[in-house]
Amino acid sequence: MKINNIRIFQTNNNYYLYSKYLSQFLLIHPLLFMLLKMKKNGKKIKENIHNSIINNMGKYSKEEIEYQYKKMLFLLKNNYAENIEIKMHRYSASEIKTYLANTMSITFEVTENCNLNCDYCIYNKYYINQRTTKNKTLDFDIVKNVINFLLPIWNSSLNSSYNNKISIGFYGGEALLNFKLIKKIVSYIKTLKIYEDNRTEFRMTTNGVLLDKYIAFLVENNFNLLISLDGGTKQENSYRKFHDGKIAFDIIYDNVRKIKEKYSDYFDKYVNFISVMHNNNKESDVKDFFANKLNKKVFISSLATDGLNPKWEKEFWLLFKKTSIDEKNETTKPNENTVELYDIITFMRFFSNFVKESYWDLLMSKNENKYFLPTGTCSPFKRMIFVTSDGKILPCERIGHQFEMGTVSADKVNIDFQKIADRYNDAYSNIYERCKKCMFQFGCGQCMFQTNNFDCKLFTANLDENFSNIFAHYFNAMEKDPQLYLKSSNYKMI
Amino acid sequence: MNENNWLYIEPFVYICVNTQKALLYNTLNGKLIECLRGTKTYLLIKQLNDDKNLLVIKLPSNYQKNKEISGFVKNIREFYCGDVLTLPENATKPFQLKPIFNIQHDLKIMKESESVSVGTKIMQKLTSITIQINSICDLTCCDCCNYNRQFLFCTKKTSEELHLKLIKKILDNLGGSYIKAINVIGGNVFKYSKFDEFINILKVSNIVASFFIHYQNIIKCDKFINSLSNNEFSVNILVNFPIDIDKLKSAKHLLENNNINIKYIFIVESEKNCIFVENLINEMKIENNFTLLPFYNEKNLSFFCDNIFPERNDILDAKPEISNIYARQVINSNYYGKLMIMSSGDVFANLNEKKLGNINSGTLHEFAYKEMKSGNSWRKTRKNVKPCNQCIYKYLCPSISNYEYAIGKFNLCNII
Numbered sequence: 001m002k003i004n005n006i007r008i009f010q011t012n013n014n015y016y017l018y019s020k021y022l023s024q025f026l027l028i029h030p031l032l033f034m035l036l037k038m039k040k041n042g043k044k045i046k047e048n049i050h051n052s053i054i055n056n057m058g059k060y061s062k063e064e065i066e067y068q069y070k071k072m073l074f075l076l077k078n079n080y081a082e083n084i085e086i087k088m089h090r091y092s093a094s095e096i097k098t099y100l101a102n103t104m105s106i107t108f109e110v111t112e113n114c115n116l117n118c119d120y121c122i123y124n125k126y127y128i129n130q131r132t133t134k135n136k137t138l139d140f141d142i143v144k145n146v147i148n149f150l151l152p153i154w155n156s157s158l159n160s161s162y163n164n165k166i167s168i169g170f171y172g173g174e175a176l177l178n179f180k181l182i183k184k185i186v187s188y189i190k191t192l193k194i195y196e197d198n199r200t201e202f203r204m205t206t207n208g209v210l211l212d213k214y215i216a217f218l219v220e221n222n223f224n225l226l227i228s229l230d231g232g233t234k235q236e237n238s239y240r241k242f243h244d245g246k247i248a249f250d251i252i253y254d255n256v257r258k259i260k261e262k263y264s265d266y267f268d269k270y271v272n273f274i275s276v277m278h279n280n281n282k283e284s285d286v287k288d289f290f291a292n293k294l295n296k297k298v299f300i301s302s303l304a305t306d307g308l309n310p311k312w313e314k315e316f317w318l319l320f321k322k323t324s325i326d327e328k329n330e331t332t333k334p335n336e337n338t339v340e341l342y343d344i345i346t347f348m349r350f351f352s353n354f355v356k357e358s359y360w361d362l363l364m365s366k367n368e369n370k371y372f373l374p375t376g377t378c379s380p381f382k383r384m385i386f387v388t389s390d391g392k393i394l395p396c397e398r399i400g401h402q403f404e405m406g407t408v409s410a411d412k413v414n415i416d417f418q419k420i421a422d423r424y425n426d427a428y429s430n431i432y433e434r435c436k437k438c439m440f441q442f443g444c445g446q447c448m449f450q451t452n453n454f455d456c457k458l459f460t461a462n463l464d465e466n467f468s469n470i471f472a473h474y475f476n477a478m479e480k481d482p483q484l485y486l487k488s489s490n491y492k493m494i
Numbered sequence: 495m496n497e498n499n500w501l502y503i504e505p506f507v508y509i510c511v512n513t514q515k516a517l518l519y520n521t522l523n524g525k526l527i528e529c530l531r532g533t534k535t536y537l538l539i540k541q542l543n544d545d546k547n548l549l550v551i552k553l554p555s556n557y558q559k560n561k562e563i564s565g566f567v568k569n570i571r572e573f574y575c576g577d578v579l580t581l582p583e584n585a586t587k588p589f590q591l592k593p594i595f596n597i598q599h600d601l602k603i604m605k606e607s608e609s610v611s612v613g614t615k616i617m618q619k620l621t622s623i624t625i626q627i628n629s630i631c632d633l634t635c636c637d638c639c640n641y642n643r644q645f646l647f648c649t650k651k652t653s654e655e656l657h658l659k660l661i662k663k664i665l666d667n668l669g670g671s672y673i674k675a676i677n678v679i680g681g682n683v684f685k686y687s688k689f690d691e692f693i694n695i696l697k698v699s700n701i702v703a704s705f706f707i708h709y710q711n712i713i714k715c716d717k718f719i720n721s722l723s724n725n726e727f728s729v730n731i732l733v734n735f736p737i738d739i740d741k742l743k744s745a746k747h748l749l750e751n752n753n754i755n756i757k758y759i760f761i762v763e764s765e766k767n768c769i770f771v772e773n774l775i776n777e778m779k780i781e782n783n784f785t786l787l788p789f790y791n792e793k794n795l796s797f798f799c800d801n802i803f804p805e806r807n808d809i810l811d812a813k814p815e816i817s818n819i820y821a822r823q824v825i826n827s828n829y830y831g832k833l834m835i836m837s838s839g840d841v842f843a844n845l846n847e848k849k850l851g852n853i854n855s856g857t858l859h860e861f862a863y864k865e866m867k868s869g870n871s872w873r874k875t876r877k878n879v880k881p882c883n884q885c886i887y888k889y890l891c892p893s894i895s896n897y898e899y900a901i902g903k904f905n906l907c908n909i910i
Contacts, residue, residue: 013586027590
């Protein structure tokens with residue numbers, strides 16, 4: 001009998017096994033490693049036990065060989081090589097509706113207009129999905145209609161939470177260019193019971209140019225602000241420009257300083273920053289600037305690489321720079337030398353049975369009937385509902401408008417849950433066979449809407465060799481620094 | 495070349511160290527190694543359990559000459575609790591993944607987090623719902639009011655009937671949960687004033703229902719039996735002493751004729767009862783379809799001591815998974831996720847604890863949240879109660895059950 005469901009691997013000094021069925025790693029004796037290797041290769045160990053092993057590893061006694069053989073049988077008897085059947089989960093219409101009832105946020109694209117003309121904007125020359133018009137604004141009636149449609153769903157029994165908060169976000173273009181609508185929406189929300197019950201919070205992403213004008217309102221309503229700023233100098237912000245080509249940095253930074261001075265408590269609690277990495281800034285400098293000058297951590301992001309315009313692609317890649325997280329995500333390739341806490345946390349989530357979502361999962365430890373969803377695409381509406389300025393309903397602001405899941409007008413909401421379920425199920429059926437063969441099937445980070453015809457860059461074939469290399473990579477790091485594992489055991493992703 | 499001998503313990507071995515003893519328990523084969531405080535091996539287990547060592551320690555170079563340590567290592571290997579690796583002195587220390595469970599929705603984290611709260615997805619924590627639809631019954635069982643403090647059983651302790659609109663509310667509340675089946679108890683459920691409507695509501699809700707009905711009520715209310723003839727329903731026939739065999743056989747006959755899924759639950763209070771039931775199940779040919787539930791009646795402690803209380807070997811033979819053992823440190827696996835709604839509308843996580851509220855004025859979301867945040871049942875573990883908190887086997891032992899409440903002590907064992 002071959003034992004395909006056990007992976008064995010070797011670090012610089014030690015030997016390990018991984019049971020896929022139990023999601024468990026064991027440190028093993030070198031002899032046991034040899035025996036498992038023979039078993040995996042289909043060799044009949046019992047008949048050859050002394051000859052073959054002694055020939056290879058002569059320093060071990062007959063008793064030791066027999067002991068390790070018995071230990072191997074003990075592990076096999078206890079399901080270490082058991083197979084698990086993995087099936088594809090299929091969405092149902094009611095499941096999609098349940099995600100909508102439990103969504104964490106709704107975001108309104110209040111305008112397509114922007115007072116900046118950043119070189120790397122996804123609606124500029126580097127991308128093919130350029131907007132044909134840039135002046136659409138969202139109608140209040142659309143907002144009101146979609147909220148009124150969602151309220152009974154949020155308040156229905158499909159909502160599995162008690163007093164959960166819904167984050168209401170405003171997005172653009174530059175959202176503050178349609179401040180009138182934002183104000184109107186906030187006033188409307190304030191008339192609702194969900195607001196009275198303290199179940200709403202407001203959120204906005206802004207370029208910061210108009211903050212001086214509207215900050216009092218934002219402070220009054222405790223808006224969580226995410227301000228885009230690529231660093232602390234003009235050079236670092238050289239791609240963030242007005243339409244006349246002038247760099248916007250001075251105005252934005254001046255606004256930021258004023259908020260910090262005048263509304264220091266609000267600034268500490270509600271204001272955050274996001275920086276895009278490119279060829280004119282450096283992650284460490286950017287982080288230092290926000291830490292030292294503004295006492296803030298900054299979200300670091302890279303430019304989108306999907307939907308590039310072939311005409312300008314060469315120029316784009318001169319501008320493009322990876323973030324340190326991007327680089328870490330690629331440590332799945334074992335030629336990297338550094339492994340940090342983030343990598344171990346992710347690794348443990350993918351492969352270890354010691355990371356559980358809830359207490360109840362502790363009682364459900366067997367891997368029987370495991371289901372998975374191909375790719376790492378979020379379940380529709382689980383995280384967000386995004387309403388575009390022309391009334392399209394999307395599951396996220398980061399995906400193309402061609403993936404609309406419904407529409408909303410001033411008097412009607414068109415959303416067909418069965419159609420959405422079918423759409424996802426069909427797409428998943430097309431890529432299921434490939435994802436099933438990937439070793440990261442339970443920990444994929446690839447959104448299917450952001451791949452080019454499902455051509456996944458992260459695919460790593462589910463082969464012994466790949467497992468061995470990747471596992472050895474992480475275990476070498478943990479052997480060297482066991483604290484990495486201890487720290488990862490306390491880390492929560494929520 | 496100089497070499498180091500590294501002793502390591504397997505991650506499927508549970509380690510516990512208290513002020514008196516240290517133990518290694520292999521969850522795969524139930525083998526146990528115990529060491530008393532003051533011995534060298536006690537200290538070795540303590541070191542192995544220390545997080546900074548992650549189940550791997552260096553053995554003294556001459557350990558084979560030390561009888562105590564070499565005997566300990568021999569036992570560890572013999573019981574497959576661990577092994578010894580001999581590596582060159584300059585080699586990196588071997589690494590073992592110690593089972594340190596990382597619960598993402600850990601209660602402490604949920605309480606402190608800004609992005610989620612204890613109420614987040616609380617309905618998905620529910621595992622079982624029981625509703626008592628009424629408390630009317632003509633029978634006069636002498637322990638009627640006490641059975642269901644020990645296990646699921648009918649009772650007429652309260653006098654109300656759960657209004658149909660409240661039943662609808664409960665079933666509607668379950669929409670956001672994973673619950674697909676509920677338990678239904680009375681009084682005598684057939685005396686529920688709107689029984690047919692209740693059955694229709696269950697059918698429409700696509701809820702699987704398990705009814706708990708006393709056998710004597712089954713034959714008294716035979717005209718209702720037909721309505722339970724549905725694939726989504728099953729009947730647990732409750733049988734207590736003294737047993738009227740003819741009536742029990744009639745109940746069996748009636749349910750079988752209506753193609754109803756049935757299970758027998760016998761309440762036993764003595765060894766004599768057990769023998770009687772054993773003969774009865776053979777006679778009735780229901781050997782594969784019954785449960786015996788011991789009932790503590792305040793006079794039969796010796797029956798519990800002799801037959802129910804576990805011995806040390808019973809506990810070791812159970813071989814719980816390592817994750818189950820960890821679960822017992824943070825939740826009560828007997829109560830976790832369970833809610834019971836009585837005919838008065840009162841909601842309990844456990845009938846032996848205070849009520850959480852009344853379904854008239856709240857939702858299941860609210861009661862589940864309340865229990866999770868500050869209740870006494872879902873998270874009642876042996877570390878909270880004496881004398882179990884001193885016992886080295888406390889997490890090898892099953893979670894606290896209602897018998898402990900009834901008998902009034904938590905060490906229902908013959909160990910401490």
